[in-house]
Amino acid sequence: xxxxxxxxxxICCGLLCPCFRSKKRDTAETVLVKEPNSISSLEVSSASDxxxxxxxxxxxxxxxxxxxxxxxxxxxxxxxxxxxxxNMSQITKATHSFSPSLQIGEGGFGVVYxxxxxxxxxxxxxxxxxxxxxxxxxxxxxxxxxxxKIEHRNLVKLLGYVDNRHERILITEFVPNGTLREHxxxxxxxxLDFSERLEISIDVAHALTYLHLYTEMQIIxxxxxxxxxxLTESMRAKVADFGFARLGSVEDDETHISTSVKGTAxxxxxxxxxxxxxxPMSDVYSFGILMIxxxxxxxxxxxxxxxxxxxxxxxxxxxxxxxxxVDILDPSMSEVVNPDILSKMFSLAFQCAAPTRSDxxxxxxxxxxxxxxxxxxxxxxxxx
Numbered sequence: 001x002x003x004x005x006x007x008x009x010x011i012c013c014g015l016l017c018p019c020f021r022s023k024k025r026d027t028a029e030t031v032l033v034k035e036p037n038s039i040s041s042l043e044v045s046s047a048s049d050x051x052x053x054x055x056x057x058x059x060x061x062x063x064x065x066x067x068x069x070x071x072x073x074x075x076x077x078x079x080x081x082x083x084x085x086x087n088m089s090q091i092t093k094a095t096h097s098f099s100p101s102l103q104i105g106e107g108g109f110g111v112v113y114x115x116x117x118x119x120x121x122x123x124x125x126x127x128x129x130x131x132x133x134x135x136x137x138x139x140x141x142x143x144x145x146x147x148x149k150i151e152h153r154n155l156v157k158l159l160g161y162v163d164n165r166h167e168r169i170l171i172t173e174f175v176p177n178g179t180l181r182e183h184x185x186x187x188x189x190x191x192l193d194f195s196e197r198l199e200i201s202i203d204v205a206h207a208l209t210y211l212h213l214y215t216e217m218q219i220i221x222x223x224x225x226x227x228x229x230x231l232t233e234s235m236r237a238k239v240a241d242f243g244f245a246r247l248g249s250v251e252d253d254e255t256h257i258s259t260s261v262k263g264t265a266x267x268x269x270x271x272x273x274x275x276x277x278x279x280p281m282s283d284v285y286s287f288g289i290l291m292i293x294x295x296x297x298x299x300x301x302x303x304x305x306x307x308x309x310x311x312x313x314x315x316x317x318x319x320x321x322x323x324x325x326v327d328i329l330d331p332s333m334s335e336v337v338n339p340d341i342l343s344k345m346f347s348l349a350f351q352c353a354a355p356t357r358s359d360x361x362x363x364x365x366x367x368x369x370x371x372x373x374x375x376x377x378x379x380x381x382x383x384x
Contacts, residue, residue, distance in 0.1 A: 084117065084160045084171055091115070091162065091169060095125055105179075107227075109139055109243050114174060123159060124175070128168035139243035140168045146242050147172075150215055154207035156230060156240040175230035175238050184226060184297050184330075191332045195381075196235050197294045198345075198374055203237035204229060205367040208287060212280040212363055217247050220278060224286035225267050226293055246278060266300030271357050281357035284366065288352025292316050295345060297330030313353055320346050338380045344373050 086094070094115035095102055105112035110128040117123060128140060140163065147158035147170075160171040177183075180200060183192050192200075204224070211219040222244040230238045244262045261273055267289050269282035289300050289312075298312045309315045319328045325342045348369050354360050361369075 084121070084123065086117075086160060086162070086171065088162060088164075088167060088169075090118075091125060091171075094118075094123075098127060107241070109143075109241075110168075122174045122176075124172045126170040126172065133168065137168075140170075142245055143170065143242040146219055146245050146247075150211070150219070152207060152210045154203045154236070154238055155210070156238045172240075175232055175240070177231040177233050177235070179227050180229035180231060180237065180294070181226035181299075183231060184293070186332065191334075192235075193335055194333060194337045195377070198370070198377060199235065200229070200231070200237040201291055201294055201345075202367065202370045202374065204239060204287065204290065205363055205370055207237075207239040208280075208283055208363045209367050212283070218280065220246050220280055221283050221286075222246060222278070223263050223267075224283055224290055225264050226290060226299075229290075269357070270355055279357060280363065281360050284352050284360045284363050285354075285357070287363065287366065288349045288354075288360070289313060291345070291349035291352065295330065295342075295349065296328055297332060313350075316346065317350055320350065338377070341373060341377050341380065344369075344376070348373070 092098070094117055095113045098111075098113060102113045102115065103111055104114045104124070110126055113125045113127065115123050115125045144158070144161050144163070147156075151157060156175060157173040158170065159173060162169040162171075178188055182188060208221065208224070211221060219242075221239065221242065223241060224239070228239060228241045230240050232238065261268065261276060263269075263272075263282075263286070267286040269285040272278055272282045272285075292298075292313055293300060296312060296316055300312050302310055302312065308318075316328050319325070320343075325346055326337075326339055328346070329337065329342060348361075348366065352360055352366060
């Protein structure tokens with residue numbers, strides 16, 4: 001979730017980047033969503049341009065990550081197993097009149113509440129903010145339409161919705177263990193160990209593989225970030241928030257779709273920022289930044305740090321390139337991880353976050369490489 005900041009990208013580009021001074025583009029509204037401690041996406045884009053492609057290329061493979069069982073719905077009207085059908089009075093009762101004590105999250109679209117239905121089922125209810133009611137009509141419609149058509153164990157499941165003149169509400173499964181970012185910040189007590197971080201990376205890669213390759217129509221999430229990754233009690237990851245998601249190219253010969261820039265500063269594909277061309281590789285870039293965040297514990301941009309450390313991908317690559325891979329691992333982790341495994345993880349992350357999309361692997365190949373790293377890691381643990 002995040003709030004849009006119209007015009008931020010174009011203003012920053014005009015002031016800071018020579019390539020944008022020399023060539024102007026007529027385009028639709030540009031929206032950037034910023035996390036706390038973030039800077040403009042231009043600085044992140046410029047920083048990522050300084051990160052060379054990973055020295056280790058991801059090899060091709062004849063194998064693909066198999067799709068999880070899925071069921072499609074031809075329309076946003078939910079009739080699949082587990083769907084709930086509530087009116088506003090029932091929703092108001094379940095949330096205790098949208099009590100602040102039941103609030104579990106807030107973002108650009110609205111506020112999220114934990115609610116218990118009459119049958120005892122716990123759900124999450126996301127209510128659109130009144131001040132953004134009309135402006136976010138497209139985001140709401142997109143999220144309903146896309147979530148109604150997909151089902152995967154690593155994606156948050158849509159259970160129902162309300163859309164009328166006064167309210168826009170999404171009812172989704174409740175994922176009880178908070179966000180990945182909260183866990184990286186230590187807000188839930190226990191620090192994530194390396195095994196959990198690796199499994200979370202694999203889960204997210206599987207979710208994106210499903211969206212890119214195995215849905216009825218290709219889906220590009222456009223807002224992959226740690227605060228949009230929810231964790232179950234067993235520490236399985238589920239990707240949430242499809243407000244910025246878009247359908248990919250419809251025709252086989254189309255390589256991209258042209259669209260205004262939406263996403264979160266720090267995670268945005270620099271090539272998407274520069275060309276307004278959106279492809280699944282934009283999600284791969286975001287995933288690479290997410291992997292670096294998972295391994296280092298640092299947000300993509302941290303303004304309170306020294307200048308040379310503010311953009312995490314640039315700082316991490318510099319240390320990696322100098323052979324200091326152990327030094328960039330999250331210091332809150334007490335375990336000792338095999339440097340060879342760490343090197344492979346960071347190498348894969350840097351290739352995903354390559355400045356140009358032609359240097360990035362497809363997300364299914366990323367998933368395969370993560371499984372290989374997992375097997376290697378488990379062998380080293382057994383030997384230890």
